[in-house]
Amino acid sequence: MKKTLNDVNVNGKTVLVRVDFNVPIKDGIITDDNRIRAALPTINYLIENNAKIVLFSHLSRIKEEADKSKKSLQPISKKLEEILGKKVLFVNQTRGTELETSIKNLKEGEVLLFENTRFEDVKNNEVVKFESKNNEELGKYWASLGDVFVNDAFGTAHRKHASNVGIASNISESCVGFLVQKELEMLSKGIDKPEHPFVAIIGGAKVSDKIGVIDNLLKKADKIIIGGGMAFTFFKAQGHSIGKSLCEEDKIDLAKSYLDKAEGKIVLPVDSATNNEFKDSKPSFAGLDLPEDQMGLDIGPKSIDLFQSILKDAKTVAWNGPMGVFEFENFKNGTVGVCEAIANLDGAFTLIGGGDSAAAAIQLGYKDKFTHISTGGGASLEYMEGKVLPGVDIIKNK
Structure with missing residues (x-):
């Protein structure tokens, strides 16, 4: 059995949460927010238990530099803020000083969302696939930003990416979030037993x-x-x-x-x-x-x-x-x-x-x-x- 949120002490810890916010966006408007709402039990639990919450997700595929302007998570941060009824700090970086400082300055119960993890797949118009090929250095870097890793993105659980396998391989404490926990329980009941x-x-x-x-x-x-x-x-x-x-x-x-x-x-x-x-x-x-x-x-x-x-x-x-x-x-x-x-x-x-x-x-x-x-x-x-x-x-x- 995998560790779940209930098995981990998150009080006062910086908790890195891989969510699945890969939602449809048309003209800057989210047309279906089900995936954002599906992450709420985990996010609310972390808020209530005094964690400093760092969320991150992919959005679609990034094949060239020009894709980045259309596939930012900024509209998602606004929608999450509206749903949570609470400020969500958005950092439009996947690494760097601004991201590190913002995470360091987080207070207990605060929520930060950083930029599309797939932005790491294209650098200076070169396709490098650091995220989707599980680049070792990127996994270590992201893991260094927090104390606990929570995987609550079932939609990418079949992928070996830097934002799930890479982080979990390089952090001392990891568990599944409530969404992934429920998926595993239901699929096990329906398919295995x-x-x-x-x-x-x-x-x-x-x-x-x-x-x-x-x-x-x-x-x-x-x-x-x-x-x-x-x-x-x-x-x-x-x-x-x-x-x-x-x-x-x-x-x-x-x-x-x-x-x-x-x-x-x-x-x-x-x-x-x-x-x-x-x-x-x-x-x-x-x-x-x-x-x-x-x-x-x-x-x-x-x-x-x-x-x-x-x-x-x-x-x-x-x-x-x-x-x-x-x-x-x-x-x-x-x-x-x-x-x-x-x-x-x-x-x-x-x-x-x-x-x-x-x-x-x-x-x-x-x-x-x-x-x-x-x-x-x-x-x-x-x-x-x-x-x-x-x-x-x-x-x-x-």
């Missing part, structure tokens, strides 16, 4: 993106429902005609091997909503074999009924990936149908592994109907694959 029947739903475009998930969950789940574009690679493996649908030719043999190994655990769609091109117009419907001029863009109504009948008895459900082109109004019914079926389960533990399926559940107004919606798409996907998350692994054990 599920109550049965356990149904996993895997969607999305490509088999190659979900190989590890299918591999890992075949050992754990009672049923694995497969939807989305990746289903057509499985259909082709079964000898069906898939028209112009998405297919990974180099993964057909792998799909065959999964179907053999699964011994009936894998459940595929039985019909599709199709179109003759990739556009949002009125669908046609086909069974297991598609006409040559059609491409499958969603599961069909019979598949929705089939999947709902499998889900109705589930005690644990883990969902990762939409059932079709959810962005298209005419091809979102499969994702909506699955989402509604899970949301209306009585007494089941229901988990969404971030990404598009999380966005779908939130857009459809089902956010509060799921036991847990992960804040980290990539990190939760790797957890579902059974991989070690470097940003968590490096944290000290209890």
Whole structure:
């Protein structure tokens, strides 16, 4: 078990907190502040326990010097100040005298946010990737700025960066924040110790993106429902005609091997909503074999009924990936149908592994109907694959 905030004395200490403030910003306005609010339990706990709080985060990718003017964390500091109802000192540096002095002058309960950690990936128009390649000197420098490191950024826990692994490797005290603690507890309950029947739903475009998930969950789940574009690679493996649908030719043999190994655990769609091109117009419907001029863009109504009948008895459900082109109004019914079926389960533990399926559940107004919606798409996907998350692994054990 990793140390949590409750295991560490933060009173009077300078606490470095890696948060995930990678939020969408348009014309200087934050359009979704969920990730900022998700960090509040940790920040408020540190304020109440007299810590001197130093927050830092990445925002998007920095590929050239010109990106820096558009990807500053300054608008985020203003939003955090508004949400906290408390002054947040912003330092527009990632290192240097001003940052060091500002941190040294912090009083107990005060909050400082410094600039985008990814600014360290480009120096004088040269791509150096000090942050995202875990530069040793940068990790040591950031660690030298505080007494305790708290990783509360689950969204980057699957990355080995200077702002998580680099700092934790070079500081005497480290722990996970409340957000990461909750993510680990929920994912463990849903994936490692599920109550049965356990149904996993895997969607999305490509088999190659979900190989590890299918591999890992075949050992754990009672049923694995497969939807989305990746289903057509499985259909082709079964000898069906898939028209112009998405297919990974180099993964057909792998799909065959999964179907053999699964011994009936894998459940595929039985019909599709199709179109003759990739556009949002009125669908046609086909069974297991598609006409040559059609491409499958969603599961069909019979598949929705089939999947709902499998889900109705589930005690644990883990969902990762939409059932079709959810962005298209005419091809979102499969994702909506699955989402509604899970949301209306009585007494089941229901988990969404971030990404598009999380966005779908939130857009459809089902956010509060799921036991847990992960804040980290990539990190939760790797957890579902059974991989070690470097940003968590490096944290000290209890």
